[in-house]
Amino acid sequence: MTGILDSVNQRTQLVGQNRLELLTFRLTGGSQRYGINVFKVKEVLQCPRLTLIPNSHRLIRGIAHVRGYTISVIDLNLAVGGKATTNTNRCFTIITEFNRTIQAFLVGSVERIINMRWEEILSPPDGAGKGNYLTAVTNIDNELVEILDVEKILAEIAPISNKMNPLIVEEINQVRKDIVRRVLIADDSAVARKQVELAISSIGFEVLTVKNGKEAYEKLLEMSRKGNIYDQIALVISDIEMPGMDGYTLTAEIRSNSDLKDLYVILHSSLSGVFNQAMVERVGANLFIAKFNPNELGNAVKTALMK
Known part of the structure; x- marks a missing residue:
C-alpha cells in the first residue's frame, strides 16, 4: 500500500484528456464499493493512533499526527449514515488534500487504482434524493461504484461562509x-x-x-x-x-x-x-x-x- 501513489506525477498526463484515476475502497462492515479521485489523495495508511478531542464534531473519530501534520480523521461510515467504526486498528485512512485543507477519511479497506474516462462517470440517479451523499456513480467489473460528495461532508463538519467583503x-x-x-x-x-x-x-x-x-x-x-x-x-x-x-x-x-x-x-x-x-x-x-x-x-x- 505504501507505493500506491508512487507514480502520481505520471498521472498528471491524464489531465486534459477527460480521464481520471479512481482509488477504490470499502467502508467497515459494508459491501458497497466507493471511489475517490487519486489527485485528491496524498497518502494511504494503516489507521494510525488516534487521539480523541472533547467536544469535536460527531463525525471526527479523532486526530492523528502524520509526517508533521495534525490531521482530523473523519469516520466516513458514520458520515454516510452507517454505524460508527469501533475497531480502528484494522482500518485504513485515506489522507486527502482539497478545499485548502488536509484531512483523513477512515475506511474499512482500500483496493486498487483504476484508470477511467470521465464519460464513464455518471451523475447519480434522480431517485437518490436531496439528502444523499453521492456526486457520481460508475460501473467497474459489473459492480456499482459510488463517488461521494466529500465537499458536502466537510461542509457539515465546518460550514463555510459565502459572504463577500x-x-x-x-x-x-x-x-x-x-x-x-x-x-x-x-x-x-x-x-x-x-x-x-x-x-x-x-x-x-x-x-x-x-x-x-x-x-x-x-x-x-x-x-x-x-x-x-x-x-x-x-x-x-x-x-x-x-x-x-x-x-x-x-x-x-x-x-x-x-x-x-x-x-x-x-x-x-x-x-x-x-x-x-x-x-x-x-x-x-x-x-x-x-x-x-x-x-x-x-x-x-x-x-x-x-x-
Whole structure:
C-alpha cells in the first residue's frame, strides 16, 4: 500500500484528456464499493493512533499526527449514515488534500487504482434524493461504484461562509456596467454549486447552474444558436472534476468553438497540485482559483469584467 501513489506525477498526463484515476475502497462492515479521485489523495495508511478531542464534531473519530501534520480523521461510515467504526486498528485512512485543507477519511479497506474516462462517470440517479451523499456513480467489473460528495461532508463538519467583503461587492458594481450580469456555473457537487451561486448572486448577477461540463457545453451551444453568446453571459465558472466532461475538457471545447472561444473561463476546483497552473494555460482557461473563498471568487469576477 505504501507505493500506491508512487507514480502520481505520471498521472498528471491524464489531465486534459477527460480521464481520471479512481482509488477504490470499502467502508467497515459494508459491501458497497466507493471511489475517490487519486489527485485528491496524498497518502494511504494503516489507521494510525488516534487521539480523541472533547467536544469535536460527531463525525471526527479523532486526530492523528502524520509526517508533521495534525490531521482530523473523519469516520466516513458514520458520515454516510452507517454505524460508527469501533475497531480502528484494522482500518485504513485515506489522507486527502482539497478545499485548502488536509484531512483523513477512515475506511474499512482500500483496493486498487483504476484508470477511467470521465464519460464513464455518471451523475447519480434522480431517485437518490436531496439528502444523499453521492456526486457520481460508475460501473467497474459489473459492480456499482459510488463517488461521494466529500465537499458536502466537510461542509457539515465546518460550514463555510459565502459572504463577500462589501468593499469587493462595491468594486464589482463599479466595473463595466455595460456587461451582461449573468454567469454560468458548472459543478457536480450540490453544496459547491450553492456556495458559488449564493456568492455570485450577492453581487447582483443572475446565475445559471449545471451539474457537469457536458451540460455546460450543451447550454452554451444552445445559447449561441439564439444569438451572440457575449450578449447573454459574462463568464463561466467551472469545477474541474465532473462526470461526463471535466472542466479542462470543457474549456478546451469552448476554445475550439468559434462562437464561444472568447468566453472568460474560471476553473474553480478543490483539486490541489502544481500541475493546475500548467493545465490552465494548456487548455486556455483564463484563471484558476481553489475552492472556496468568496472574496477570491469576487476578485476573480472583477478581473473578468475588467478584461
